Amino acid sequence: MSQKVLLTAKEVQIILQRLACQLVENHSDFSNTVLIGIQPRGIFLLKRLEEILESEYDIKSLKTGQLDITFYRDDFRRSDKPLEANKTKIDFVVEDKRVVFIDDVLYTGRSIRAALTAIQSFGRPKEIELLSFIDRRFSRHLPIQPDYNGRQVDAINEEKVIVNWKENEGEDIVYLISK
Numbered sequence: 001m002s003q004k005v006l007l008t009a010k011e012v013q014i015i016l017q018r019l020a021c022q023l024v025e026n027h028s029d030f031s032n033t034v035l036i037g038i039q040p041r042g043i044f045l046l047k048r049l050e051e052i053l054e055s056e057y058d059i060k061s062l063k064t065g066q067l068d069i070t071f072y073r074d075d076f077r078r079s080d081k082p083l084e085a086n087k088t089k090i091d092f093v094v095e096d097k098r099v100v101f102i103d104d105v106l107y108t109g110r111s112i113r114a115a116l117t118a119i120q121s122f123g124r125p126k127e128i129e130l131l132s133f134i135d136r137r138f139s140r141h142l143p144i145q146p147d148y149n150g151r152q153v154d155a156i157n158e159e160k161v162i163v164n165w166k167e168n169e170g171e172d173i174v175y176l177i178s179k
């Protein structure tokens, strides 16, 4: 197995700043917007963006939530081992809200497809956008694309992109792992 660094901590920080800036450009004061982190790894990205939006753009009372998609996946019955769901925490209705899904990697698009189904339990959003830190293009199984994109990565199916966050793994770094 080999691993290559795709993004260093400095590059991760620059991209986070840009993504936060793009969100502000499109959502202004976020009064009708909710940011939803996709469990499990979208939560770290959401937290980082939230910090920048609050500290650098003075966005107060940002509405954020966490969405678990485990039992909405189209392959959940195929698992050999018992599935463990993560927490869904959405303390508001999304009716007529502008929703932004936040996730670390977009690959086949199946996780986001599941999230589109899962969010329906919380109302009918005005619109849903997708912010993805890494977009593995050319690997999509479904017609799903990011509206906000950190970095596009071309990787073959045998490779995996791993996004590490300093809060969880001790360092911001993105690797491409080849088996």
Ligand SMILES: O=P(O)(O)OC[C@H]1O[C@H](OP(=O)(O)OP(=O)(O)O)[C@H](O)[C@@H]1O
Pocket: 038, 039, 040, 041, 042, 103, 104, 105, 106, 107, 108, 109, 110, 111, 112
């Ligand atoms: O577009 P997709 O093909 O759905 O892949 C993207 C998802 O994969 C990762 O999650 P996770 O590690 O839970 O899934 P994985 O086991 O497929 O890598 C990542 O955090 C995304 O949520």
Ligand SMILES: O=c1cc[nH]c(=O)[nH]1
Pocket: 105, 107, 136, 159, 160, 161, 162, 163
């Ligand atoms: O490369 C990939 C593909 C799916 N999910 C990941 O986290 N990385």
